[in-house]
Amino acid sequence: DKYVTEGTYGETYILRRWYRGEECDLTNLDEAYRAVCALGRIHKCMWGLDVSETPYVSKTVGERFMGRTGEMRRLGSYLRKLKQKNKFETYMEGLLPEYLECAYRAQEYLDKSLDEALLKEAVEKGGVFHGAFTGHNLIMGDEPAIVNFEKAKLGPKVYDLYHFLRKGGEKNRWNGDFLERLIEGYCTENDLDEREINALKSENERLQSELNKKGDLERQVGAAMLDARVHSEELVEQAKEVAKKRAEMLKNK
DSSP, rough: OOOOETTTTEEEEEEOOOOOSSSTTTHHHHHHHHHHHHHHHHHHTSSSOOOOOOOOOOHHHHHHHHHHHHHHHHHHHHHHHHHSOOOOHHHHHHHHHHHHOOOOOOOOHTTSHHHHHHHHHHHHHTEEEEESGGGGGHHHHHHEOOOOTOOEEOOOHHHHHHHHHHHHHHHHHTTTHHHHHHEEEHHHOOOOOOOOOHHHHHHHHHHHHHHHHHHHHHHHHHHHHHHHHHHHHHHHHHHHHHHHHHHHHHHOO
8 A cells, every 4th residue: 555645636646666777769770679579579478368358459450540530531621611711721721632632542551451350360369469569668678678558458469560660660761671670570589470471561661652741741831830930920010010009199199
C-alpha cells in the first residue's frame, strides 16, 4: 500500500522500480537493431496464450484507416459550411481532395492486403502484440526493456514491427537498407513467413511514395499558413489604425 497513493481527484499513482537507460534512438541503427531483436523474443512469449476471455481484439489496419478518412471528410464538410474563411482555411479546403484521393487509394490497397487473414490467425492462435512499439516505450540498458503494455491486444505480431519500421523510416528518410536490416534482426529471434515479409516491404515502398507526396503538400500548407499569418498581422495593424482614428474622433468631440 505504501507504493500506491490517490490524488485529489481520485486518480491513482503507483511508485515502482524502473529501468536504467535512455529511450531508443531510432536514428541509431545499432539501437534499432537491438530493439527489434528484443521484440522478436518477446513476441515468442506473447504467442499461443489462453485469451479466450479477453474482449481486447485489435481492429484491422483498414478499419482504423477508414476512421481517419472519415475525419478528413468531416473536416472538408466543416470548411465548406464556413461562410467566412481565412486564407489558410481556403487553402486547406482546396488541398483536402488531394489528401482524400491518397486515402482512398490506400484504403483500396488495404482491402486487398493480408491484414484481415493475419488478424484472424492471431486471434485463433492466441497471439498478442504490444500496440505501441515505438522508441518511447523502449529503455536501452544492457538489455532493451520494452515497457508500457497498456495498448496490448490480440492481433498479428507484424503490427508491432510495421509500426516500428514506419517510425524508423520517417526518422531515416526511408533508407531501404536500414529497414531491410531491421527485418533481418527481427528474423534472427522470431520467424516471419514470406507473406508477412512481402507485406512489410510492399507497405514500406508504398508509404515512401505517399509520404514524399505528403511532404510536398505539407510544404504548400506551411507556405499558406505563413501567408495567412502575415495577412492576419496586416489586418491587426489596420484594425489598430481604425481604432486609433475613432479614439481621436471621440476625443475631439
